[in-house]
Amino acid sequence: MSRHARSGRFPPGPISCALALVAACGGTAPTPPEPSPSPGSPLVLVNGTLVDGTGAAPVADAVVVTNGDRIVGLGPRAAVAVPAGASVVDVRGGTVLPGLINAHVHDAFDAGRLQAWAQAGVTTVRDMEILATGAGVLESMMAMRRTTLAAPGNARLLSVGHMITVPGGYGRNYVTSPDEARRRVLEQVNLGVDVVKFSLETGYAGVTNLPLLSPQEVTAIAAAAHERGRRVTAHVTQARFLQEIVEAGADEAAHMPYDALPDELIRHMVDDGFVVVPTLTVLEAFGALSSTSANLRRFVAAGGQVALGNDYTSVPQNNFDHFELGMPIHEINRMREAGMTPMQVLVAATKTAARACGRESDLGVLAEGKIADVLVVEGDPLADLSALTRPRLVVHDGVIIRGGS
Numbered sequence: 001m002s003r004h005a006r007s008g009r010f011p012p013g014p015i016s017c018a019l020a021l022v023a024a025c026g027g028t029a030p031t032p033p034e035p036s037p038s039p040g041s042p043l044v045l046v047n048g049t050l051v052d053g054t055g056a057a058p059v060a061d062a063v064v065v066t067n068g069d070r071i072v073g074l075g076p077r078a079a080v081a082v083p084a085g086a087s088v089v090d091v092r093g094g095t096v097l098p099g100l101i102n103a104h105v106h107d108a109f110d111a112g113r114l115q116a117w118a119q120a121g122v123t124t125v126r127d128m129e130i131l132a133t134g135a136g137v138l139e140s141m142m143a144m145r146r147t148t149l150a151a152p153g154n155a156r157l158l159s160v161g162h163m164i165t166v167p168g169g170y171g172r173n174y175v176t177s178p179d180e181a182r183r184r185v186l187e188q189v190n191l192g193v194d195v196v197k198f199s200l201e202t203g204y205a206g207v208t209n210l211p212l213l214s215p216q217e218v219t220a221i222a223a224a225a226h227e228r229g230r231r232v233t234a235h236v237t238q239a240r241f242l243q244e245i246v247e248a249g250a251d252e253a254a255h256m257p258y259d260a261l262p263d264e265l266i267r268h269m270v271d272d273g274f275v276v277v278p279t280l281t282v283l284e285a286f287g288a289l290s291s292t293s294a295n296l297r298r299f300v301a302a303g304g305q306v307a308l309g310n311d312y313t314s315v316p317q318n319n320f321d322h323f324e325l326g327m328p329i330h331e332i333n334r335m336r337e338a339g340m341t342p343m344q345v346l347v348a349a350t351k352t353a354a355r356a357c358g359r360e361s362d363l364g365v366l367a368e369g370k371i372a373d374v375l376v377v378e379g380d381p382l383a384d385l386s387a388l389t390r391p392r393l394v395v396h397d398g399v400i401i402r403g404g405s
Helices: 111-120 137-146 178-191 215-227 239-248 263-272 280-285 289-301 329-337 342-348 351-356 385-389
Strands: 043-050 059-067 070-076 087-090 095-098 100-105 122-127 156-159 195-199 231-235 374-377 391-396 399-402
Touching: 043 374, 043 391, 100 351, 111 122, 111 391, 111 399, 122 351, 137 156, 137 178, 178 195, 178 215, 195 215, 215 231, 215 239, 239 263, 263 289, 280 289, 280 329, 289 329, 329 342, 329 385, 342 351
Parallel strands: 043 087, 043 095, 100 122, 122 156, 195 231
Antiparallel strands: 043 059, 059 070, 095 374, 374 391, 391 399
16 A cells, blocks of 8 residues: 555645555566567658657658667658668658656556556656665566566666665665765665655655655765766655755756745756656645646746656555556646646656656657657647547557557
């Protein structure tokens, strides 16, 4: 049972991250579809409108060329040559997008769930805490990610490993000094975590007065992660803790706080390129949608960077039924209602989510040299975001895993 599920609504108390027990790890991955086109044969998508994830204007009658797992050409049809021997797929006027990224999920170490995300066009997910602890657990989970969970038909799985906190605090990876905090970060990075996560949370679901990391420990966590080239995300739900993590050099907040953000803090976040994954879905589940949406509206209006994440969990949360497995359309709609334009939402789900996950060098936008993760949907999501729920074709690592006929 997750922490959320153990008691009632949050307000007026703090709001926690939706956590759940990690799904069983011993299952067999689903049999992936046969790769298409043949290995070594270029794949060309034609007759679509290109929305590349950067925020640039759409390109009508576009062509996207992939070879192996990489994009090797794209642009208006008149400007892109179709390689000889290529497999050509007519997307019949669909919108061609980067594969979407859900930067805040749980229970993702599961082949069935990874396949469900991929089939919906969410080709990358970031699991935001491994709850299982003990000797060798993180090592075995990272190994499973490289093997049984790495089937072509599964979404790419990124992980923060264990969330760092103090004994008795919110999380599982306990530290008692700045030196120990540094060691724990390095241990996790050496085992392959993609991003380092810690918490500053005084309570959740009726539990109060939790102990917190010291400012020195927070600074040590951020410094150690950055030394090893890892970004730092923090679970916070209150503005005073958001202020602390920004000042300590963290890169991202895993939620939008529910109390009002000071204007000066918003300016600081924008100037630093700080990313927020607002997770409006979970905040709505516990009665804080209005205040967090107001903060999101102000942050975006000031030029803040937002990444998509719905805090998916397989465990019911407060009898709330909108933690979708697959396309997180409820979160997308709530972001739109909070004042984000459709283009801003798409950038949040692609380019900025890749940045949050430390993968902006190879994921998140459609451009030459990037990994060939492509989603084609029926309709125009810039006019109606519900088009994202109508996938026509999904390409993951250069392999067609849905559609293509």
